[in-house]
Amino acid sequence: MTPSDAFQNRWSDLDRPPLNVAALRRGLLRPGGLWTSLDVVETIGSTNTELARRAAAGLDEGTVLVAEEQTAGRGRLDRTWTAPARSGLFFSVYLEPGDVPAERWGWLPLLTGVAAATGLARAAGVDTALKWPNDLLVTVEGMERKAGGILAERAGDGVVVGMGLNVSLRADELPVPTAGSLALAGAVSTDRDTLLRGVLRSLEHWYGQWRAADGDAAASGLQEAYAAGCATLGRTVRAQLPGDRTLTAEAVAIDSDGRLILSTDDGLQEPVSAADIVHLRGAGGGLA
The missing domain is CATH 3.30.930.10 (Bira Bifunctional Protein; Domain 2)
Incomplete structure (x- = not known):
């Protein structure tokens, strides 16, 4: 060359x-x-x-x-x-x-x-x-x-x-x-x-x-x-959790450890430290 x-x-x-x-x-x-x-x-x-x-x-x-x-x-x-x-x-x-x-x-x-x-x-x-x-x-x-x-x-x-x-x-x-x-x-x-x-x-x-x-x-x-x-907060999300468990819930907060707090339909709140998250609906448009 x-x-x-x-x-x-x-x-x-x-x-x-x-x-x-x-x-x-x-x-x-x-x-x-x-x-x-x-x-x-x-x-x-x-x-x-x-x-x-x-x-x-x-x-x-x-x-x-x-x-x-x-x-x-x-x-x-x-x-x-x-x-x-x-x-x-x-x-x-x-x-x-x-x-x-x-x-x-x-x-x-x-x-x-x-x-x-x-x-x-x-x-x-x-x-x-x-x-x-x-x-x-x-x-x-x-x-x-x-x-x-x-x-x-x-x-x-x-x-x-x-x-x-x-x-x-x-x-x-x-x-x-x-x-x-x-x-x-x-x-x-x-x-x-x-x-x-x-x-x-x-x-x-x-x-x-x-x-x-x-x-x-x-x-x-x-x-x-x-x-x-954080665009995740206030959204309904699907969380793929360790152990092949899936949870659909509303993302409501980030706690002091950086975990995502999910609120289920029955009123329970679950902190998530590791998960694959899909935005289903809420603020913004489309899935992400």
Whole structure:
């Protein structure tokens, strides 16, 4: 391949330029800040898998790994996450909240959701709703669509938190009809450098508040913020629970442990810490 061929191939999709690593480092890495290193790789199986591997050997808190393309991205319940190269944000961060009681670490994926929604509202001008426990929803033509997901895993002495977010995917590129992207939701910007800086700065802010409150979600304002942005609350949902048990009920609250409180027709309230949730009806439109 000649240099001119390489240049043409690299810029074959001018709507999807590569991330500017130097600019991202200048904007995010600062003395005393949370983010200590940031690397961008062209292609990787899974940023979560790679950071978890590194964490096992010892890793500095605040390490950020970003991929232009993931070939084996993972979601909850071993689901896969794939998208065209440079069409989204695919990244993982390593957090080590050793001074926070371990039983409160379950808030980290919810915290990341709040940070993403807050950062994207500023950077993209898109209202991003939270579907408990780890999905990011946008509205496309009046219907809820999943645009992103979050996966947190214990690794080393801390937690690896990964996010996949559809940014510029066009309708004919969506993996399933219920998916969406920031572009399809009318984002004012799909500049991935701007979006990544916005999300990581917001994550640094919320993580700092949460740690300062010793992981107390109520005292840090996290519990209130999550409930305010959670599209699951006030909805009738179907919860697929461990043990192949299914429960249809109304989602009424998020408790202090980050659990979803479901209220059944007979008036009982059941806290759920792990479940696959389907929105059946209520605020917004369609199933999600």
